[in-house]
Amino acid sequence: MGPDVHAGSLSGAPVAPAVPRARAVGRDYLEAVLVAVVLALFVRTFLLQAYVVPTASMEDNILVGDHLVVNKFLYAPGRLSRLLPQRPVRAGDVIVFKFPDDPGRDFVKRAIALPGDVVEIRDKVVYVNRAPIEDPGVTHADRNVFAAGRRDQFGPMRVPQGQIFALGDNRDESNDSRFWGTVPIANVKGRALLVYWSAPPQPPGRGLTGRLADFLWRTRWSRTFHPVR
Numbered sequence: 001m002g003p004d005v006h007a008g009s010l011s012g013a014p015v016a017p018a019v020p021r022a023r024a025v026g027r028d029y030l031e032a033v034l035v036a037v038v039l040a041l042f043v044r045t046f047l048l049q050a051y052v053v054p055t056a057s058m059e060d061n062i063l064v065g066d067h068l069v070v071n072k073f074l075y076a077p078g079r080l081s082r083l084l085p086q087r088p089v090r091a092g093d094v095i096v097f098k099f100p101d102d103p104g105r106d107f108v109k110r111a112i113a114l115p116g117d118v119v120e121i122r123d124k125v126v127y128v129n130r131a132p133i134e135d136p137g138v139t140h141a142d143r144n145v146f147a148a149g150r151r152d153q154f155g156p157m158r159v160p161q162g163q164i165f166a167l168g169d170n171r172d173e174s175n176d177s178r179f180w181g182t183v184p185i186a187n188v189k190g191r192a193l194l195v196y197w198s199a200p201p202q203p204p205g206r207g208l209t210g211r212l213a214d215f216l217w218r219t220r221w222s223r224t225f226h227p228v229r
Contacts, residue, residue, distance in 0.1 A: 049190065051096060051106060054201075057168035057175065058094070058108055061137045062228060063220070067197040068108070070096045072190035089114065089164060089185065091128065094192040094228050097166075097183050108192060109166035109176050109183075110137070113159045120155035121178070124171065127156075137229065142172040150178045164188070198223035 053066045062068070074086055089095060089111050099105040113119040113128045120127045123145050126135060146152045151172065159165050163182035168174025177183065198220040 050196070051108070051192075053108060056173055057170050058110075059170045059173075060139055061169045062094070062108065062192070062195070063198060063223070065198055065200045065220075066195045066223065068096070068228065069193045069196050070190040071193045074191050075188055076190075089188060089191075091117075091133070095164070095166065095183075096189045096192060098187040098189065100183060100187060101180055103187070106189065107166075109168050109174070111164050112167050112177075113165035115159055115161045115163060115185075117159050117165070118156050119159060119165045120157070121153060124152045126167070137169045138171050139169060140172050141170065154178050162186070192228040194228055195223045195226040198226075 049070050049072055051068045051070055053062050053064060053068065056064050075089055076086065091111055091114055093111045094108065095111050096106055096108050099107045112126060112133065117128050118130070120130075124140060126133050157165075159182055162185050164185060165177045166183050167176045167178070199214065199218045200220075202214050202218075
């Protein structure tokens with residue numbers, strides 16, 4: 001018959017001192033927090049990131065105070081392509097990108113024309129490769145059509161290689177590629193996916209109680225998990 005002991009409990013073997021329960025629990029919590037932080041950093045760096053919208057350039061599709069979830073892996077080349085769906089930017093995508101003139105600022109606009117496309121605007125109507133585009137989300141705050149200036153008349157211009165021509169949906173109130181040029185594809189951070197929370201900007205000087213009240217009463221609940229199209 002075999003020895004009447006369990007493996008790892010042989011007589012004479014050194015026994016590790018017992019770890020106090022409080023210390024063990026604390027260590028478990030610390031490990032859990034570290035794992036959560038690492039996962040959060042991984043998700044934020046490679047997969048998803050949250051952004052708040054400060055301007056009205058994409059209204060009525062995206063409102064001031066919308067908090068967006070942005071899909072960062074969709075356009076990102078690399079090893080993740082074997083695990084997650086990826087593709088190039090398409091015309092019509094709502095993209096978040098580093099502003100070419102100030103890379104420390106992020107802009108959100110709609111990709112209108114891609115490398116090699118010829119884009120033109122005549123009397124507010126956008127043409128890509130001489131055909132008017134479908135533009136269901138666009139709004140025009142001003143009914144006037146200006147014969148001069150880049151707001152209502154633009155181009156024709158061929159989009160350079162490695163660049164994207166981007167416009168705001170709130171076409172008359174948007175600072176976009178008509179005025180500062182195209183967006184380098186390398187500047188694109190991701191595609192706007194959905195609104196996870198939305199509220200108008202808070203008045204300045206609000207205390208904690210006021211901010212909590214604002215969360216309850218100022219939240220646009222109907223926009224929660226509203227998809228960005």
